[in-house]
Amino acid sequence: MAVSREIERPQPKLVPWTRKLEDMPWWGLIVLLAFLLVVYLIYTSATYQDAYRFLVAGVKVTILVTLISFSIAIVLGLIAGLGRVSKNVIFYTGASVYVEVVRGIPLLVQIIYFAYVVAPLLVQIVNSLGAFMLQYTAIQPLMGLAHTLTNLHIQDVDVTARAIAGLAFGYGAYEAEVFRAGIQSIERGQMEAARSLGMSYFQAMRYIILPQAIRRVLPPLGNDFIAMLKDSSLISVLAVRELTHLGKLNRARTFRTFETWNTVTFLYLIMTISLSLVVKFIERRMAFEE
Amino acid sequence: MKSSIVEPLPMDDDIIIEHLYKSFGKVKALIDANLRVKRGEVCFIFGPSGGGKSTLLRCINHLEAPDSGRIIVDGIPVTHAKTNIDLVRAEVGMVFQLFNLFPHLTVLGNVTLAQEKVRKRSRGEAERVARELLERVGIPEKANAYPGQLSGGQKQRVAIARALAMNPKIMLFDEPTSALDAEMIKEVLDVMMDLAQEGMTMVVVSHEMGFAKAAADRMVFLDAGQIVEEETPEELFKNPKEERTKQFLSQILY
Numbered sequence: 001m002a003v004s005r006e007i008e009r010p011q012p013k014l015v016p017w018t019r020k021l022e023d024m025p026w027w028g029l030i031v032l033l034a035f036l037l038v039v040y041l042i043y044t045s046a047t048y049q050d051a052y053r054f055l056v057a058g059v060k061v062t063i064l065v066t067l068i069s070f071s072i073a074i075v076l077g078l079i080a081g082l083g084r085v086s087k088n089v090i091f092y093t094g095a096s097v098y099v100e101v102v103r104g105i106p107l108l109v110q111i112i113y114f115a116y117v118v119a120p121l122l123v124q125i126v127n128s129l130g131a132f133m134l135q136y137t138a139i140q141p142l143m144g145l146a147h148t149l150t151n152l153h154i155q156d157v158d159v160t161a162r163a164i165a166g167l168a169f170g171y172g173a174y175e176a177e178v179f180r181a182g183i184q185s186i187e188r189g190q191m192e193a194a195r196s197l198g199m200s201y202f203q204a205m206r207y208i209i210l211p212q213a214i215r216r217v218l219p220p221l222g223n224d225f226i227a228m229l230k231d232s233s234l235i236s237v238l239a240v241r242e243l244t245h246l247g248k249l250n251r252a253r254t255f256r257t258f259e260t261w262n263t264v265t266f267l268y269l270i271m272t273i274s275l276s277l278v279v280k281f282i283e284r285r286m287a288f289e290e
Numbered sequence: 291m292k293s294s295i296v297e298p299l300p301m302d303d304d305i306i307i308e309h310l311y312k313s314f315g316k317v318k319a320l321i322d323a324n325l326r327v328k329r330g331e332v333c334f335i336f337g338p339s340g341g342g343k344s345t346l347l348r349c350i351n352h353l354e355a356p357d358s359g360r361i362i363v364d365g366i367p368v369t370h371a372k373t374n375i376d377l378v379r380a381e382v383g384m385v386f387q388l389f390n391l392f393p394h395l396t397v398l399g400n401v402t403l404a405q406e407k408v409r410k411r412s413r414g415e416a417e418r419v420a421r422e423l424l425e426r427v428g429i430p431e432k433a434n435a436y437p438g439q440l441s442g443g444q445k446q447r448v449a450i451a452r453a454l455a456m457n458p459k460i461m462l463f464d465e466p467t468s469a470l471d472a473e474m475i476k477e478v479l480d481v482m483m484d485l486a487q488e489g490m491t492m493v494v495v496s497h498e499m500g501f502a503k504a505a506a507d508r509m510v511f512l513d514a515g516q517i518v519e520e521e522t523p524e525e526l527f528k529n530p531k532e533e534r535t536k537q538f539l540s541q542i543l544y
Contacts, residue, residue: 192353193390193449197404197456198380207403211394 031273038266047256051263054253058246059267065164065242066229072168073228074221077175082205084180095176102173108234114166115238120154127152163235171228178220182213215286222279226272233268243267303362304329304460304491305350310359312345319345320356321515327460330489334506334523336497338538342515343495347462350493351375351382364459380408383453387465389445391437391452397424398433401452409456416455423451427481443474450481461485463494499543503527511535 041048083095102110130149133142186209194204236245247264251257305327312320319342327333335343348354349361352368352375361368366378392400401420405411411419424430427447429440437445446466453461463482467475479501486492486505494506502509502523509526511519511534519532530536 187390189386189388189390190392193384193386193392194404195376196351196353196379196382196384197452198376198408199404200376203407207407208392212392215394 031269035266035270038262042263045259047254047259048263050254051250051256051259054250055243055246055260055263055267058241058243059271061160061240061242062229062232063271065160065167065235065240066225066232069164069167069171069232070225070228072164073171073175076168076172077179080172080176081179081183084176085183099173099176102170103177105170107167107170107231108237110170111163111166111234112237114169115159115162119157119162119165123152123154123157159238160235160240163238163240167228167232167235171224171231174224175221178217178224179213182217183209185216186212218286219279219283222275222282226275226279229271229275230268303327304331304364305493306360306362307346307350308360310346310349310356310361312342312349312354312356318515320349323359323512323515323517325510325517325520327491327493328507329491331507332486332492332494332505333508333510334502335493335495335510335512336499336502336538337512337518341513343512344464346512347464347493347495350460350462351379351384353384376408380404380456381459383456383458383461385446385449385453385461385463385466387468389437389442389449389469391445391448393437396434396436397429397440397448400437400448401455404452405455419455420451423454424448426454426484427451428477441474442470443477446470446474446478447481450478450485454485460491460493463492463496465495465497467496467498497542499527511538513538 038048042052043049080095080098083091084099086092086095105113126149130146130152133146134150183205190208190212191204194208195201199207232242233244235242236248239245241249243264247260251260254260303326305325307323307325310320310323311318323342323346325333325346335346337343345354349356350363350368352361356369359369363378364381367373368375368378392403395403398417398420401423402413402416405416405419406413409416421430421433424433427450429444429447432440432444432448437448440448450466466482467478470478475498479498482492482494482501483505494501496502506523509521509523510517511526511530511532513534519526519530519535521530526535527539530539
């Protein structure tokens with residue numbers, strides 16, 4: 001018996017070396033070579049070095065703006081996503097209007113709209129609130145506050161803050177759909193089991209559905225983070241000093257179009273490719289866990 | 291068998307179902323269902339699939355909202371709009387066909403979560419109760435395992451422990467052994483038999499006729515949304531009155 005089994009064991013198949021070559025991640029090698037070339041240029045060429053030094057500050061702003069906007073977008077998305085699966089008509093309708101309207105407007109237009117329409121409108125509302133408080137002189141201790149409110153000017157509202165608000169509001173709608181899909185992907189029996197134990201809808205969401213749903217949506221959230229990092233270049237129209245805007249400034253300063261935009265591209269790619277490696281790692285770990 | 295129970299007062303009815311109707315679209319799942327389950331009774335519901343067994347069971351803890359009719363569980367009108375259904379559900383344990391364990395929590399977490407969040411027990415107290423119950427269903431060594439690492443029979447026993455941890459007055463079983471491999475059915479039925487002997491009020495939807503013979507006080511035959519016959523197991527197996535019951539029994543009994 002043992003002998004026959006020995007014979008039956010399949011021989012390891014030999015893979016031809018050409019197949020092995022085809023399976024290599026060549027794209028990674030090519031990108032790596034391009035990276036090394038740019039790094040080499042930054043080290044050796046004075047114009048590249050100059051561009052790099054000028055642009056690095058923009059990387060910081062880009063990352064910071066993306067981190068803040070994405071955090072807000074996730075909170076907005078979670079709330080709107082819960083609304084999209086809610087049985088409460090008002091909550092559901094509000095969330096749906098938000099998602100459908102925002103997804104129908106170009107992000108660039110939204111950013112401009114937020115900066116030049118919504119923000120001034122809010123300032124006007126604050127102004128009239130201050131004016132209203134001034135009319136009722138009875139509220140003496142709040143007089144200082146009332147004056148501050150009345151004198152608030154649109155120029156006082158930081159343009160970066162307006163840009164962050166626009167980005168976050170726009171991306172929140174997309175994250176809402178991500179969360180909705182994640183919540184709906186959890187089997188109905190989970191909610192039923194939780195409710196049958198006497199948990200409220202809210203408790204069941206909080207302790208049973210969301211922990212599972214959030215784990216499932218981590219990869220798409222990661223991809224959206226990368227997408228937002230790229231889309232943050234749109235806020236250069238508001239002259240926020242992020243990477244793309246600094247690129248424009250550097251070109252205007254040095255007239256070195258070629259070197260400037262090579263370096264800008266290089267810096268974006270460094271950020272996005274390393275982030276997408278992180279997302280791939282999370283994806284693989286999750287596949288292993290399930 | 292608990293046939294020794296003296297004729298109880300109507301107050302002792304744990305579950306009262308009156309004139310219950312429920313339809314899904316055009317399909318009538320329940321037509322004028324009436325049922326009373328006494329305290330400590332084991333009520334066994336059987337019948338062909340699609341006959342409304344699960345719907346009837348799920349109406350008891352309002353996982354399904356009936357179209358009309360009245361359900362009173364432990365003196366509380368479940369079907370009344372102002373009833374806080376969560377309070378009723380905490381007193382009514384439910385075991386599902388597909389277990390529905392929480393996959394992101396350990397076995398211990400599965401059994402302690404509702405105790406802490408609904409019963410407001412301390413972590414230590416909840417864990418003590420959980421370990422006691424896991425001992426009772428025969429898998430104390432799996433406390434720190436995740437549901438994905440358990441066999442079907444073990445999962446179902448955890449699900450029973452999870453429901454029991456709330457100290458329910460009533461237990462509902464929705465085809466608890468239908469998704470199990472043959473060799474695991476007995477370990478789950480053993481746990482249920484134990485419960486029945488302790489005097490738990492139980493409503494069991496199942497095809498396990500052996501369990502019905504051994505543990506049920508009453509058998510209810512449900513077909514096409516209607517309760518066709520209600521009888522003790524001895525009577526029902528010996529001489530079923532209705533033609534449909536006879537037919538069904540001859541089809542499933544070997």
